[in-house]
Amino acid sequence: MTQFIIRRTFYALISLFILSVTIFAIVRLTGDPVTMLAEPGARAEDLDRLRAEWGLDRSWPVQYLTFAKNVFTGDLGKSFNYQMPVSTLYFQRLPASLQLALAATFISFIIGIPAGLISAVKVNSAWDNAGKVVALFGLAVPGFWLGLVMILIFSVWLGWLPTSGQGGILHLIMPSVALGWYFAASLLRLTRSSMLEVMRSEYIKLARLKGLPGYVVIAVHAFKNALIPVLTLAGINLVVMINAGVIIEVIFAWPGIGRLLYEGIFQRDFPLVQGVVIQAGIMIVLINLTIDILYAYIDPRIRLAK
Amino acid sequence: MTALLEVRDLQAHYVSFGGERVVKAVEGVSFTLEEGETLGVVGESGCGKTTTCQAIVNLLPPPGRIVGGSIAFAGEELTRKSQREMRHIRGAQIAMILQDPMASLNPLFSIYRQVSEPAYYHRALRGRGLRERVRELLNAVRIPSPAMRMREYPHQMSGGMRQRIVGAIALAGGPRLIIADEPTTNLDVTIQAQYLDLLKELQDKTGVAIIFITHNLGIVARMCDKLAVMYAGKIVEAGTVRELFNAPRHPYTKALLGSMPKLGSKEKLLAIPGHPPDLATLPPGCAFHPRCPEALPTCATAEPPEIQVIGSWSARCWRAEPQEISATDATTDSAKDIHAAAAVGD
Amino acid sequence: MPGIKITRRTVLTSAAFGATVLSVPFVRGARAAGGVVPKGKMTLAWHTNIASRWLDPQQHDGTASPDNFLFAIHDGLIKNLRDNKYGHLALAEHFDFPADAKSATFRLRAGLKFHDGSPITMEDVKWSYENYRGSSAKVLHEKTKGVTIVDDRTIRFDFTEPFLDFPILMGTGNLCGAGWVVPAKYYQQVGKDGFLQKPIGAGPYKLVSQVPGSKLVLEAFEDYYRPVHIKHFEIIGVPEAATRLAMIEREEADILYLVEGQLIDRIKKNSKIMLAPVLSGSWWLEFPGFQDPKNPFNDKRVRQAVSLAVDRKAINEAESGGMGRVSGNWINNDVEDALDWPEFEFNVAKAKELMAQAGHPNGFKVDWLTVVPNYFSRGERVISQLKAIGIQTRLQTMERGVYLKKMEGGLKEWPGLQIIMNATRIGGSWASWYEGMFKCGGFQGQDMICVKDLDAKFDQYQKSFNREERKKLAEEIQRGILENHYFVPVFRHAFVNAIGPRIKAAKWQDVFPTITSGYAYPWEDIELKEAAAAQK
């Protein structure tokens, strides 16, 4: 088991290395943060001064080594635009993103899981189709459009909800629905396939054969088992929502990490983009690693194979 | 006195999307089972054995449906019962042991919870009484230190132990009939033998009737009183184990018996040539005729009727004939071989 | 020299002029004698994120973004305000810039304070100038021989040579931050990073709290030397234009920046919202690599035909709701030494004739037309207008960072035959425009334009200390560009902002009075309607 964990950790580090090199190179290939400031009034000397101050006058390998070395010491570098450590910014924004992501996860649950359950239990019924269409709707429209239409209806026309920004629970409703609905479809699918798989399992057959009431079989025996992969997916979705809720955060002026990344990309704030991406990568890798280890713990066959 | 279970002309079909494909998994199956008796049902995969059993407990997986016939259990007609009524039969009157002990237990519930459920729902046991009952059951299936084991989870158990726990679950509701669907397929040989012994012992103790679904004739020889051989959704031959093993009338039964390795022989397993037919597109006449070494011209055109050989012994074959009273009754050599083979297992 | 006198007079007159124009608020301020009690709350929906470095004048990046924030939190010795381009007296009550331009003396108002209550001392002014490291720092420090504290309210800057641009740099909030005063002790104590977290300045609003990048919560600074009318002031970064509109519709925001051109007509009809079309950057077409004789744009007649084929009025109508300006010069006319130039003619027939004379009666194909991102629609309009004279081309869209990178890369990034629809921002000086956009080696000119005789004249201009000569050279250079159609000016677009119903404003200029900026400062002068001010 220890060997398994070591091996998986090693793989994870390789993936992170590839990720860091890729992101390092591609942000640099697409522009120059200093050029973004090159407006009349700025002078070549100012630009050179900024390049030197931001460490961009050094060669790429040197820049990368500094970056990689710093990452190992937990330092993601300093944002050009904010003149603040990226990790400080990240953790400043994290609560807002986490709040939105948790609310969105909740929304995705209440849309996706019942629809998936109905879809699995009552295959091809009208309820199944209705649930499917509702859950798939979030995936079938672009998030920005859904967000804006909601703002139009609920803020501008009806005046029920504030348009944007972080605040009370009312501020949370529209962004979390817009974000969570997108993920509902994947939950629907996984809940359904996982339920169908569980329902076909021997232990559910046995549960029925025991003469348990139908709801006990479905809601207790089957659902509890079907929930494991669903929760795994929800965990990964949560990480994605925290780090990449770009469009929804932009539409709703939500002060989260996705917007930080968005601004970083358009401003070519290299340390910011690298930092957020690496941070997200670490979270994803960690969650995958945990899942792998947990599954290996449950199923010895995985442990022995690759 | 009515039989414990009387199945008459049972028909169960799977109708796929839109009805363009009908799989006649069970087509006119009849048999009876008395209290305390053991019936073996054998046949190749997909012959309708499992469907028959699922029909008995009215748990055909969709899109399966019972389309005809009757199932009388202790005088009550099961096919007319609602799912809610059936619920009180399942687990309480009829229990089932499934093929795969590894998969039959829910990995997320404790042994206690899983064993106690039938007693909880059917015998209304609660608290201390329930705990006592579980301990008894685990004792009965020879689980060591049951008080400790029942707090554990399936993944902490060995395969043999899990199958015994499945046995305990079957017994928990105090059923009169246990349907065991290939219960030992996934166990290794020594554990299989132990398990079969245990079942036999429990049957003796509780007087429960058992339907044993298997394709292992060794197990049949060891465990069963009666035998039904199924092919393509029909029972092609039925009778006592002794009768069928001694002088099988149906070529298919013969082929099955022939495919068993004889003790001490160097011969490997023999396969029956050809494939089992597609149940949605059965050949005309006798379903077995394409593979039958003794087929007559009539076999390809007309379906053979059920011919009563003697007593409850019947066969569906144009070649079968009613037997004279003076039939042999002694156990033949081949039957002895079979008993010996059963001791080793499949 | 008379020229210098004029300039000096300009500075002093500006102050006087400012005083007259501002007489209404000033009278009110004087009557209240600090008795204006700031009331109510105003929210500004800013159109991008809020980069923290904008909160520190010491690291002014030279763009037209920090001034929006500097004018709220900080204050300078002199600044651009209303129609005074750079000489409005702010912390200084007197500014003396002698004729030889070899020194400058400021006398500060009495009793000035920072937000933390500490007095503004001459040491603060000196430290802020000497440690300034933002845009133009090098030229300022190189040309400065010494900074002398004359007395506790007077400071003198001595220069190594005549430094004519000194007042422009010191007094233009969207160019340079050297003249903006930060508390030296506090700044050193918390460091430049700490300062961004909690900046302390001398401006009309002090920072209460912030979510870096997306929100600033400000409160009126009661000890400001001018009356501040609104108590609470929030700046929220809202990148999405449609959301900003919804906010002002819902009165969640009172002022918003940047309304898309296509919306102007619609919002004009909305009685609740007042549009503020501030004249902003100019747009023009340029022809990278036209110096190559094989390039069809090498022929002046072809460039002139392009100019004749562009329907500037239609573009202004569609893109700025007619609120932009169809001007002749590509250099904003409100920039010092900008040359006034008549509107260009729109005459397709004449354009076709010129094309035929140049040997392209059926026009020719241009690989791409690229427009400053994300103003793609105006590029599309130009493309369809050019079809009338047979110039066939397609729009090339790019993300902004990519566009700027390619501009900086010079001609090799623009292979084949291309047209660029370039633009610049508001403010600056004509020389900075020329240097940046046209001159050989300039950061957007690179090797794409390169007109040698004009560049030579520009070198002469930069070396000259003679104002007359400089003015003459400036005009010659601008005339040279326009007469030869090296650049084909299109229009000066409107940076359209919107004002919500809670703000007291008879016309939009009441809220956006400063001609050198697209923003709504001076913030302290903005007032809420009585009912809105009374709201909790």
Add this chain to the structure above:
Amino acid sequence: MAFVTEQTRAALAGSAPILAGLRRRWLRLAAGLPVVPLAILIPFVLIAVFANVVAPYDPTEPIPGAKLFEPPFWADGANPAALLGTDFQGRDILSRLIYGARVSLIVGVMGTIVAGGVGTTLGIMAGYLGGWVDQVIMRITDAWLALPALVFAIFLATMVGPSMWNIIIILGAVYWTRYARVIRGEVLSLREREYVKLAEIAGASSARVILRHVLPNVLNSAMVLASLTIGVVIIAEASLSFLGVGVPPPEPAWGSMLADGRSMLMVGDWWLTVLPGLCIMMVVLATQLMGDWLRVRLDPQLRNL
């Protein structure tokens, strides 16, 4: 067990039964087609194919004489020449929607094919060849998953310049990872199947085994994934348009129509965005439902017959 040998023998006989099985599966597909998704998709596909016949105007040129932002037919002051009104350039919205079907469907389908092609190939290579090839491919896949699509899209747009085809490449490059993962898993389990093992023992070359035994068997999963990806790709194109790096104008993609018109939503001209939004929604919903149906039909894991 006695009867297993029969299956092994079938396997020894070669892959004929498998191919026959595949054919049978496809034949069975023809029956019981899902009505609703097809009723949506077929008209859209026809419109896309015959856009040049159906559309009343050139979608990239203003209607001569029409004003900007003319309202659609049901509103007051509508221009009868432009049934669904005009956009910010005075172009016919109906024509743009019609041509937009073509662009969006091409982007969706081709993006999916690129993603599916790359992902399936790499997945098969990783799963079948194993060893360091597997390691390299899977580590890249893992890294890719954490890479924001937007960063990548801007990067590629810089490298190759903006055009519809490059958007397709970008979306393909973003979405191949899910194929690689799923297909690799499938291949790993396929390798354990007897007929593949037997073919290997019989000395068939890797290429042959992949083509005859592996590919036909992973194709089902790839098809199901593809049907689910088309919609995601169409939506992703719209999101790229929102971020300013989508299909470049004047090409009429639904996504860019949506993004361009979105501010008009707040001033009352909702049809500019709602109409393309509805088109996207219908097509994506239909492809998703199609995908679900295909999945039930093709993916043996999930068939419940």
